[in-house]
Amino acid sequence: MTGALGQIGSELVPALRERNGTDDVVASDIRRPHASTPGVQGPFEFVDCTNTRQLQEVVRRYNIDTIYHLAAILSAVAEEKPLVAWQVNMGGLYNVLEVARTNRCALFVPSSIGAFGPTTPADHTPQDTVQHPTTMYGITKTAGELLCNYYYVRFGVDTRGVRYPGLISHITPPAGGTTDYAVEIFYEAIRHRPYTSFLAADTRLDMMYMPDAIKAAIDVMEADAARLIHRNAFNVTAMNFTPTEVAEAIRRRIPDFVIRYQIDPVRQAIADSWPNSIDDSAAREEWGWDPSYDLETTTDDMLKHLEEKLANDEE
DSSP states (O other): OBTTTSTTHHHHHHHHHHHHOGGGOOEEESSOOOTTSTTTTSOEEEOOTTOHHHHHHHHHHTTOOEEEBOOOOOHHHHHHOHHHHHIIIIIHHHHHHHHHHHHTOEEEOOEEGGGOOTTSOSSSBOSSOOOOOOSHHHHHHHHHHHHHHHHHHHHOOOEEOEEEOEEEOSSSOOOSOTTTHHHHHHHHHHTTOOEEESSOTTOOEEEEEHHHHHHHHHHHHHSOGGGOSOOTTEEOOOEEEOHHHHHHHHHTTSTTOOEEEOOOHHHHHHHHTSOSOBOOHHHHHHHOOOOOOOHHHHHHHHHHHHHHHHHHHHO
16 A cells, blocks of 8 residues: 555555455555554555655565555645646556556555536536546546556556545544545544634535545455446545534534634635535445445544544643
């Protein structure tokens, strides 16, 4: 797994090791794991996805049969550093695809609702539709979907992926995404301070709690290939809300919580270019996608875990 210390990888590595055995899942990243990192006890390698030699050496040494390629520059950071985003998101993906091709590996590559754009149907966005993203992150995700599909059609590489909505996690801190407010707001609620949202009160986006994101990554890779009409990549979603609605869910549990708004024009423009909601019926029909968490259950679980986490940090 590349990018194993990121938001998804930090929880996907332990889940895969529990499923397949600790020694059979090799985590990799461009930074070293901290001693407290979940799953740090298993195999770990320093791998830069822009370095084909490093990728090739690790895949061959461990006799890898499946690659989860999670290394990427996220949306807000990509707008600040578009060239770096292209080099990592596209250059890195090309390298991984080549390594997968030459070593006959299956490959999971996450895409995003950022692969859509302002000309995409905004409500219940279909699986197959217009994709004209207006951000560097979105451009790399759309191009990445096409490149993965090319490698499947041209070379027979078993490429699969999902288009993640905003992801919510209590394990890893926000890392430069447009939907980070949906994580930050829970931290501030626990600390009993007002939260200032960088997105407008009525900004409606699809979201997903991390346990469901991990489930999607595993389930799509274990799906029967004969059932798959689509591959790169499936719409998936679990819940849909605005900053106001998640604040209200928190306030039902923490009555003195307050949300305020100070709009970040860059991230607001990115969010406005994305769909209000997406249609994930293809994933449900082709490989049985079925999320477990909605806004209410996510709020309960996030607050529970963050209360414990922040209490331990203060000790």
